[in-house]
Amino acid sequence: MRIALQVNGQRHAVDVDPSRSLLEVLREELGLTGTHYGCGESQCGACTVHLGGRPVHACVTPVSDAAGRPVTTIEGLATGGRLHPVQRAFLDEEAFQCAYCTPGMIMAAAALLAENPRPTDAEIVRGMEGNVCRCGTHPRIVAAIRRAAGLSSDGGAAAKARASVTESRP
Amino acid sequence: MSGPRGEGELRVVMLPGEEESTTRRHFLKVVGGGLVVVLVAPRALAWPDAATEQAGAGGPGGDPRPAAGTPREIAAWLQIGPDGVATVYTGKVEFGQGIRTSLAQELAEELRVPLEAVCMVMGDTDLTPYDMGTFGSRSTPQMGTRLRKVGAAARRLLVRMAAERWSAEPGSLTAAAGRITDRASGRSVTYGELAGGEELTEIVEDDVELTPPARWSVAGRSVPRAGGADLVTGAHHYTSDVTRPGMLYGKVLRPASIGATLSGLDANAAEAMDGVVVARDGAFVGVAATDTRVAEHALASIRATWKSAAGPRPSSKTIYDFLRRTRAPSRGEREGRGNRDAFSRGDPGSALEKAAHRVERTFTVAYIAHTPLEPRAAVAEWSKGVDGPRLTVWTGTQRPFAVREELARAFEMPVPHVRVLVPDTGSGYGGKHTGECAVEAARLAKTAGRPVKLVWTREEEFRWAYFRPAGVIDVRAGADAEGTITAWTFDNYNSGPAAIRPMYDIAHQRVEFHPSESPLRQGSYRGLAATANHFAREMAVDELAREVGKDPLAFRLQNLSDPRLKAVFRAAAERFGWEREVPRDHGVGIAGGFEKGGYVATCAEVAADRDREGGRVRLVRAVNAFDCGAIVNPDLLRNQVEGGLIQGIGGALFEAIDFRDGVITNAHLADYRVPRFSDIPEIEIVLIDRKDQPSYGAGETPLMGIAPAVGAAIFEATGVRPSSLPMARGGLSGSS
Numbered sequence: 001m002r003i004a005l006q007v008n009g010q011r012h013a014v015d016v017d018p019s020r021s022l023l024e025v026l027r028e029e030l031g032l033t034g035t036h037y038g039c040g041e042s043q044c045g046a047c048t049v050h051l052g053g054r055p056v057h058a059c060v061t062p063v064s065d066a067a068g069r070p071v072t073t074i075e076g077l078a079t080g081g082r083l084h085p086v087q088r089a090f091l092d093e094e095a096f097q098c099a100y101c102t103p104g105m106i107m108a109a110a111a112l113l114a115e116n117p118r119p120t121d122a123e124i125v126r127g128m129e130g131n132v133c134r135c136g137t138h139p140r141i142v143a144a145i146r147r148a149a150g151l152s153s154d155g156g157a158a159a160k161a162r163a164s165v166t167e168s169r170p
Numbered sequence: 171m172s173g174p175r176g177e178g179e180l181r182v183v184m185l186p187g188e189e190e191s192t193t194r195r196h197f198l199k200v201v202g203g204g205l206v207v208v209l210v211a212p213r214a215l216a217w218p219d220a221a222t223e224q225a226g227a228g229g230p231g232g233d234p235r236p237a238a239g240t241p242r243e244i245a246a247w248l249q250i251g252p253d254g255v256a257t258v259y260t261g262k263v264e265f266g267q268g269i270r271t272s273l274a275q276e277l278a279e280e281l282r283v284p285l286e287a288v289c290m291v292m293g294d295t296d297l298t299p300y301d302m303g304t305f306g307s308r309s310t311p312q313m314g315t316r317l318r319k320v321g322a323a324a325r326r327l328l329v330r331m332a333a334e335r336w337s338a339e340p341g342s343l344t345a346a347a348g349r350i351t352d353r354a355s356g357r358s359v360t361y362g363e364l365a366g367g368e369e370l371t372e373i374v375e376d377d378v379e380l381t382p383p384a385r386w387s388v389a390g391r392s393v394p395r396a397g398g399a400d401l402v403t404g405a406h407h408y409t410s411d412v413t414r415p416g417m418l419y420g421k422v423l424r425p426a427s428i429g430a431t432l433s434g435l436d437a438n439a440a441e442a443m444d445g446v447v448v449a450r451d452g453a454f455v456g457v458a459a460t461d462t463r464v465a466e467h468a469l470a471s472i473r474a475t476w477k478s479a480a481g482p483r484p485s486s487k488t489i490y491d492f493l494r495r496t497r498a499p500s501r502g503e504r505e506g507r508g509n510r511d512a513f514s515r516g517d518p519g520s521a522l523e524k525a526a527h528r529v530e531r532t533f534t535v536a537y538i539a540h541t542p543l544e545p546r547a548a549v550a551e552w553s554k555g556v557d558g559p560r561l562t563v564w565t566g567t568q569r570p571f572a573v574r575e576e577l578a579r580a581f582e583m584p585v586p587h588v589r590v591l592v593p594d595t596g597s598g599y600g601g602k603h604t605g606e607c608a609v610e611a612a613r614l615a616k617t618a619g620r621p622v623k624l625v626w627t628r629e630e631e632f633r634w635a636y637f638r639p640a641g642v643i644d645v646r647a648g649a650d651a652e653g654t655i656t657a658w659t660f661d662n663y664n665s666g667p668a669a670i671r672p673m674y675d676i677a678h679q680r681v682e683f684h685p686s687e688s689p690l691r692q693g694s695y696r697g698l699a700a701t702a703n704h705f706a707r708e709m710a711v712d713e714l715a716r717e718v719g720k721d722p723l724a725f726r727l728q729n730l731s732d733p734r735l736k737a738v739f740r741a742a743a744e745r746f747g748w749e750r751e752v753p754r755d756h757g758v759g760i761a762g763g764f765e766k767g768g769y770v771a772t773c774a775e776v777a778a779d780r781d782r783e784g785g786r787v788r789l790v791r792a793v794n795a796f797d798c799g800a801i802v803n804p805d806l807l808r809n810q811v812e813g814g815l816i817q818g819i820g821g822a823l824f825e826a827i828d829f830r831d832g833v834i835t836n837a838h839l840a841d842y843r844v845p846r847f848s849d850i851p852e853i854e855i856v857l858i859d860r861k862d863q864p865s866y867g868a869g870e871t872p873l874m875g876i877a878p879a880v881g882a883a884i885f886e887a888t889g890v891r892p893s894s895l896p897m898a899r900g901g902l903s904g905s906s
């Protein structure tokens with residue numbers, strides 16, 4: 001079946017099984033591999049994209065649901081060569097290790113801030129609960145979201161790290 | 171300053187040169203012009219202690235011995251191009267731990283170039299020197315030291331080349347920012363200009379002096395992780411993102427249960443499907459198709475019957491009895507108690523009898539899954555070579571050279587005809603030592619005659635990867651009336667010998683690891699058994715402290731002599747406010763230890779809600795203090811120390827694999843609980859920068875304190891003494 005998709009502002013017509021997941025079509029048909037597979041069961045958020053401006057797990061979204069609605073993936077979040085504030089904040093806080101979770105985290109966080117520009121920490125935790133980071137960078141991700149929301153005034157993770165290094169020479 | 175291991179006999183040779191060695195042939199094959207500096211180790215030293223390496227690799231993973239075809243003696247090498255770029259070739263791989271960045275800092279420091287002038291080529295078996303693998307927290311102490319040496323030696327050569335060019339005294343020249351300058355005359359030349367000049371042959375003995383950490387300017391700083399921009403824009407290609415022209419997508423038929431054998435197969439429907447290739451090779455059955463959906467359909471159409479494995483089938487309920495029952499004679503029983511697995515001194519039996527205070531406990535730890543967010547993945551491509559087929563595989567493995575050998579064995583081809591490339595990978599935590607996915611992808615690609623990508627599903631990861639071993643640990647400990655620990659016995663069944671010896675000064679002790687039969691595939695995991703052994707040891711010590719009537723921190727300090735260990739305990743306690751009052755339903759705990767060159771101490775505060783059914787605990791706050799010598803990059807280190815602690819929370823509180831009749835029964839993220847945002851307490855990290863000490867790794871040891879610190883805190887809050895990991899999966903368990 002031919003499906004008209006609009007991804008990151010570009011139109012595509014794909015001839016695919018309509019029950020195929022949006023994730024698979026993005027990755028295998030459109031070559032947009034920044035959206036990752038982590039579980040395929042809506043349990044990890046690695047595949048988070050925006051559909052019609054709302055965050056969805058692309059692994060459980062049939063591609064037919066995306067027909068005619070704008071899709072934004074991590075590749076389309078930066079505009080005019082400028083990183084999205086959430087991307088910038090993830091860099092500033094170095095809110096990743098392996099970064100496999102990062103595109104999904106950033107898409108979920110960008111959607112959270114679009115909905116709620118000044119979230120409390122509890123709202124950030126609730127909003128991000130569906131996204132898994134196995135490397136354990138959660139505190140940095142929360143810090144990055146606060147920073148993107150203009151809620152943090154400290155010098156970021158690197159500054160904090162410097163502050164907590166004790167030099168010791170017996 | 172020398173590295174932590176005796177590498178004094180390493181030589182540095184400069185290529186190109188006259189000598190027709192395998193080394194030289196290898197490098198001329200893979201590099202173009204410029205200056206090449208190679209760090210060469212005699213065979214014996216290239217394999218510092220094979221036994222430890224193998225133990226670090228753990229469980230499945232094949233033969234760690236070198237195969238023919240690689241210049242084994244090469245420890246590291248560096249090329250300086252006419253453009254001044256210094257390219258480092260190392261067999262280590264980047265899995266999120268940050269070594270692409272920290273190793274580059276160490277090289278840049280000694281070579282005296284800006285960090286931007288360093289390019290790291292990692293984990294490519296055709297280009298990089300042989301490497302045992304990226305595990306065991308060895309990259310920093312070993313590879314870091316090697317790169318510092320190669321950088322320092324290269325710098326010294328460049329100085330001499332400039333001195334010859336100018337007929338100047340080498341001592342009057344300085345090297346900085348990628349240039350050699352003659353202060354007297356003001357002349358200067360870039361490394362690139364020197365490297366593009368005439369050929370030189372040089373063998374340099376390894377008497378290079380390294381820059382002491384106190385004088386570091388590029389190393390020792392928090393520079394951002396390399397490639398960050400690609401990571402936040404989705405531009406980085408993990409293995410699962412690699413595509414090749416004409417590539418197909420693979421799926422593999424899995425048995426109905428662990429160990430089951432195929433007794434019947436009908437793949438006619440799949441074979442009749444458009445664009446589908448069915449591959450069979452002995453027990454291996456798989457499909458490759460134009461997209462994943464078609465491959466899934468094809469796989470689902472295959473009818474297979476399976477014969478279950480014979481023999482006893484313990485479940486996650488009966489596993490601990492099973493492990494105790496199936497124990498083999500320990501190494502201590504076979505070879506005596508003076509090795510990694512078994513140790514004894516004094517007379518612990520009678521010391522226990524005489525002890526004024528005694529504790530006797532059994533602890534258990536469950537199998538847990540690494541659950542790297544990027545599952546196993548591989549892209550395999552066959553091509554023709556003049557003397558036979560060639561195989562190239564992109565795959566996220568911690569041991570590219572071992573996987574290359576695994577592939578060569580599987581397809582009976584010469585090792586050099588196989589190339590393994592490891593893109594920076596979506597983590598591993600000790601879970602990606604093996605090449606099963608690479609072999610499967612290569613089988614599919616061979617049958618299909620086209621490149622094939624295979625990405626395991628999350629469910630396959632849970633069912634068919636390997637686990638951190640389950641284990642049972644018996645501890646008996648005794649102390650005298652003054653609070654000196656006098657007696658200690660420690661028997662670990664199956665979980666492993668890492669960090670099995672107590673770090674406390676105990677006159678009478680016996681520790682012993684007993685290998686058992688594991689019904690599940692088990693192997694390496696971040697920290698190996700050190701987590702289990704620290705849990706059992708520190709929980710027992712906590713209880714003993716309370717029996718004696720001493721504060722758990724004071725009791726530890728009294729029984730420790732290692733000043734660095736005492737320092738991390740004090741640092742953690744101070745940051746945490748160990749003496750501070752906490753709410754009535756809260757409890758605090760402290761624990762720590764030493765492993766792989768790192769010292770850790772952790773404080774934890776939990777809130778308990780005993781009214782809820784089964785009891786609930788919530789981790790409120792944690793402090794991790796860590797010392798791994800001179801810090802190469804404080805922010806990368808802090809990220810590791812924080813991440814390790816968080817991963818440790820999962821194993822401490824709720825991660826466990828359930829199984830019955832050879833089937834994993836919680837093979838989904840919905841059923842296997844990993845730490846999520848709401849599980850994360852307030853975390854503080856204290857790093858102790860010991861510029862007077864060699865740098866060690868930080869990928870493992872920072873996990874080890876959290877489980878026993880939380881366990882002790884749970885006891886204080888509830889009066890229930892946890893004795894199994896995980897501790898609070900569905901309410902509290904343990905003994906009062």
Ligand code: FES
Pocket residue numbers: 036037038039040041042043044045046047048057058059060
């Ligand atoms: S891959 Fe979609 S939620 Fe995990």
Ligand code: FES
Pocket residue numbers: 095096097098099100101102132133134135136137266543596597
């Ligand atoms: S950074 Fe590795 S999973 Fe989040």
